[in-house]
Amino acid sequence: MGVGVLGTGHYIPSNVVTNKDLEKRVDTSDEWIRTRTGIEERRIAEDDMDTSDMAFHAAVHALEDANVKAEDIDLILVATVTPDTPFPSVSCMLQDRLGAVKAAAMDVSAACAGFMYGMITAKQFIETKVYKHVLVVGTEKLSKITDWSDRNTCVLFGDGAGAAVMGEVPEGKGILSFELGANGAGGEHLYQDVDSGHLQMNGREVFKFAVRQMPESSVKVIEEAGCKREDVDYLIPHQANIRIMEAAREKLGISEDRMATSIKRYGNNSSASIPMALSESVQNGKIKDNDLVVLVGFGAGLTWGAIALRW
Numbered sequence: 470m471g472v473g474v475l476g477t478g479h480y481i482p483s484n485v486v487t488n489k490d491l492e493k494r495v496d497t498s499d500e501w502i503r504t505r506t507g508i509e510e511r512r513i514a515e516d517d518m519d520t521s522d523m524a525f526h527a528a529v530h531a532l533e534d535a536n537v538k539a540e541d542i543d544l545i546l547v548a549t550v551t552p553d554t555p556f557p558s559v560s561c562m563l564q565d566r567l568g569a570v571k572a573a574a575m576d577v578s579a580a581c582a583g584f585m586y587g588m589i590t591a592k593q594f595i596e597t598k599v600y601k602h603v604l605v606v607g608t609e610k611l612s613k614i615t616d617w618s619d620r621n622t623c624v625l626f627g628d629g630a631g632a633a634v635m636g637e638v639p640e641g642k643g644i645l646s647f648e649l650g651a652n653g654a655g656g657e658h659l660y661q662d663v664d665s666g667h668l669q670m671n672g673r674e675v676f677k678f679a680v681r682q683m684p685e686s687s688v689k690v691i692e693e694a695g696c697k698r699e700d701v702d703y704l705i706p707h708q709a710n711i712r713i714m715e716a717a718r719e720k721l722g723i724s725e726d727r728m729a730t731s732i733k734r735y736g737n738n739s740s741a742s743i744p745m746a747l748s749e750s751v752q753n754g755k756i757k758d759n760d761l762v763v764l765v766g767f768g769a770g771l772t773w774g775a776i777a778l779r780w
């Protein structure tokens with residue numbers, strides 16, 4: 470038996486904020502944002518749409534897609550750095566709203582690698598047959614911790630949610646290999662300031678870390694899965710900066726059309742980036758049965774995670 474994804478879903482807020490809109494707020498330009506980051510626009514959730522609301526919409530779609538009922542979910546794992554409140558957790562809010570009456574629930578804090586950490590935690594419970602169905606969600610309302618007067622950060626982020634229902638899949642399918650990692654010594658490069666509540670970032674340091682870590686972790690999981698770089702059908706990197714993503718893609722020798730680039734439309738959605746891109750890629754037929762898919766993320770902590778997955 471393998472452990473894999475039974476269904477996916479995502480929620481994208483309808484409110485579009487373009488680079489031109491941001492030119493009116495801070496000293497920046499559409500050209501700078503496009504060339505330095507690859508971002509063309511992002512979605513910002515309305516005031517009455519919090520992190521748990523987006524998680525709910527993504528989760529409902531994932532449950533439908535997996536054909537699994539909420540009452541059959543055993544565990545809910547929500548990856549987020551922007552919970553509605555520190556407690557109760559977003560996962561508990563979601564458990565109540567979905568009516569997932571028998572599910573245990575907890576949030577996972579690993580920033581942009583959070584969905585990877587959630588998927589691998591789910592894998593352990595399913596593999597050991599403790600649980601049958603685990604709902605993993607990545608959801609972020611980054612707009613509420615963004616300093617909208619700081620051009621270094623406000624152009625980068627957006628809101629959204631993605632979800633996956635995980636369970637048993639046939640042998641040879643599902644998660645083939647993974648790597649999770651952390652380096653707490655790099656925590657100072659990306660954090661939420663306790664006084665202002667705003668996200669603070671040393672962009673250059675995060676950039677250097679990501680350019681090194683993404684290809685390294687990707688190669689590791691591909692090899693551990695017994696595969697070669699050229700076997701990869703689709704790459705879903707964390708959507709933080711197109712230049713970081715391109716560097717990873719080129720090192721892996723993967724063609725442009727085989728990498729998810731939702732960053733153009735949504736910006737960086739932290740823990741929601743990878744599940745949003747995964748769900749969209751499945752929906753639009755980019756990921757097909759039996760494809761070798763690599764998911765790779767990095768983020769605050771510093772944390773990172775990579776998964777090689779047979780779809």
Ligand code: ACO
Pocket residue numbers: 496497498501502505506580581620621622624659670671672673675676679709710737739767768769
């Ligand atoms: N518009 C115009 N100019 C800007 C803007 C902007 N929005 N932002 C910064 N600049 C300026 C800077 O002030 C600097 O000016 P200076 O030379 O006069 O000081 C100049 O542009 C160049 O700045 P750099 O920092 O060298 O620009 P760089 O090419 O490194 O790009 C960026 C900056 C996009 C932030 C990049 O470093 C990056 O993407 N880093 C990684 C960030 C990341 O991945 N973060 C997410 C982690 S995931 C998570 O956990 C949330």
